Amino acid sequence: MTSRSSGAEIGIIGAGLSGLATGVLLADMGYSVHVFEARDRPGGRIQSVTDRTGRYLADLGPTWIWPAFQPTITRWLEKLDLATFEQFELGETLLDHGPDHPVEPRLLSTGQSGHQRLLGGPQAMVDRLRARLPASSLRTGSPVVEVDFVGDRIALKVGGEVSPGVFTVDDLIVALPPRLALTGMAWRPALPQALSQALGAMPTWMAQHAKVVAFFDRAFWRERGQSGRILSRVGPLVEVHDHSGPDGKPAALFGFVGWPSDVRNKLGGDLELHVRDQLQRCFGKAGDVPTSVHIKDWAKDPLVAVQRDLADPIDHPKPGPAVIREAQFGGRLWFAGSETAEQSPGLIEGALVAAEQAVARLTARNGSSPGPTTTH
Numbered sequence: 001m002t003s004r005s006s007g008a009e010i011g012i013i014g015a016g017l018s019g020l021a022t023g024v025l026l027a028d029m030g031y032s033v034h035v036f037e038a039r040d041r042p043g044g045r046i047q048s049v050t051d052r053t054g055r056y057l058a059d060l061g062p063t064w065i066w067p068a069f070q071p072t073i074t075r076w077l078e079k080l081d082l083a084t085f086e087q088f089e090l091g092e093t094l095l096d097h098g099p100d101h102p103v104e105p106r107l108l109s110t111g112q113s114g115h116q117r118l119l120g121g122p123q124a125m126v127d128r129l130r131a132r133l134p135a136s137s138l139r140t141g142s143p144v145v146e147v148d149f150v151g152d153r154i155a156l157k158v159g160g161e162v163s164p165g166v167f168t169v170d171d172l173i174v175a176l177p178p179r180l181a182l183t184g185m186a187w188r189p190a191l192p193q194a195l196s197q198a199l200g201a202m203p204t205w206m207a208q209h210a211k212v213v214a215f216f217d218r219a220f221w222r223e224r225g226q227s228g229r230i231l232s233r234v235g236p237l238v239e240v241h242d243h244s245g246p247d248g249k250p251a252a253l254f255g256f257v258g259w260p261s262d263v264r265n266k267l268g269g270d271l272e273l274h275v276r277d278q279l280q281r282c283f284g285k286a287g288d289v290p291t292s293v294h295i296k297d298w299a300k301d302p303l304v305a306v307q308r309d310l311a312d313p314i315d316h317p318k319p320g321p322a323v324i325r326e327a328q329f330g331g332r333l334w335f336a337g338s339e340t341a342e343q344s345p346g347l348i349e350g351a352l353v354a355a356e357q358a359v360a361r362l363t364a365r366n367g368s369s370p371g372p373t374t375t376h
């Protein structure tokens with residue numbers, strides 16, 4: 001990677017949805033791409049529960065898309081040949097008022113509008129994108145710890161144990177939550193102040209949250225005319241939804257933990273016991289006991305959450321200032337994580353919007369694309 005090939009070499013930091021889509025778009029245009037991912041897997045906040053063979057079962061990260069309002073994901077689903085199905089919502093919602101009060105079944109309108117699930121989960125998008133990237137362009141286990149603008153090349157210092165070293169590229173797209181882009185690596189020279197401030201001010205969507213998936217032998221709530229939805233002010237789960245496969249199998253529920261991260265930290269492994277107690281209190285003794293419970297606490301994930309995310313009030317990110325989408329260092333540095341998107345920042349849609357916007361601006365600035373589409 002240290003010598004220039006026929007096409008410009010573009011480094012991409014982060015192989016979440018945004019980094020993968022960025023890589024595919026650039027590779028399709030003939031650029032040589034090098035995607036550096038700190039984890040041992042691509043996908044970032046898209047993380048799944050799988051069976052022993054690696055087959056997708058459920059989501060510990062995002063679940064829903066809103067194709068009716070999200071034109072970009074709609075195009076990508078077509079491009080990647082992926083299908084959606086309805087979120088199951090038929091039947092009563094259970095209102096949970098805590099251990100000393102009876103559960104209240106209610107027929108409520110849905111909390112969301114037009115939300116759909118992906119067949120194979122968002123994991124299917126990650127798998128399809130990864131398959132479209134040229135072989136060897138993705139380096140997992142490769143955290144970028146320093147970015148150095150030297151002469152007309154950019155040196156990326158990569159840590160980790162897989163292939164540590166210094167790699168150089170012509171241009172760089174940083175596809176990370178903005179706060180991680182700012183604090184997760186050293187910048188030489190330092191980033192301009194206005195940019196640093198804007199990156200630091202963008203909250204990372206869902207960084208404070210913990211998500212729970214519980215599997216059951218059968219979706220017994222459906223047999224009882226219940227949707228599987230629970231709303232609770234008591235918790236630990238404040239919002240629960242049916243998360244079964246399209247035919248009801250595997251039978252599953254997912255929920256968001258409402259108890260804050262410091263409380264979760266104190267509870268440690270006991271959180272699962274509280275979740276199981278709550279599910280039993282809501283469904284009663286006749287409800288099946290979960291066959292397994294999976295918890296992902298995103299607040300504890302240093303590749304998502306920074307301290308400031310845990311201190312901020314939970315608020316959906318609003319589109320950030322233009323500076324996070326503008327060319328930096330003479331057009332050699334761009335940002336593309338979901339939170340940098342002009343539309344739907346923080347969401348799956350935003351991750352794809354951000355990828356498209358960074359690629360369009362970088363390639364417009366570089367002139368036409370450098371060569372024919374590579375075949376893969």
Ligand SMILES: Cc1cc2nc3c(=O)[nH]c(=O)nc-3n(C[C@H](O)[C@H](O)[C@H](O)COP(=O)(O)OP(=O)(O)OC[C@H]3O[C@@H](n4cnc5c(N)ncnc54)[C@H](O)[C@@H]3O)c2cc1C
Binds near residue numbers: 043065145180207304
């Ligand atoms: C629990 C949860 C529920 C959600 N629900 C929904 C939903 O229902 N619908 C929806 O639209 N969105 C939802 N989201 C948001 C959605 O997951 C994100 O918008 C999207 O996945 C972000 O993709 P990204 O590529 O921008 O960022 P990320 O997925 O965060 O990817 C960034 C990548 O960079 C890597 N990285 C970090 N630092 C470095 C470094 N120094 N060097 C190299 N690599 C690095 C990380 O490991 C990661 O792989 C949810 C998120 C969570 C956590």
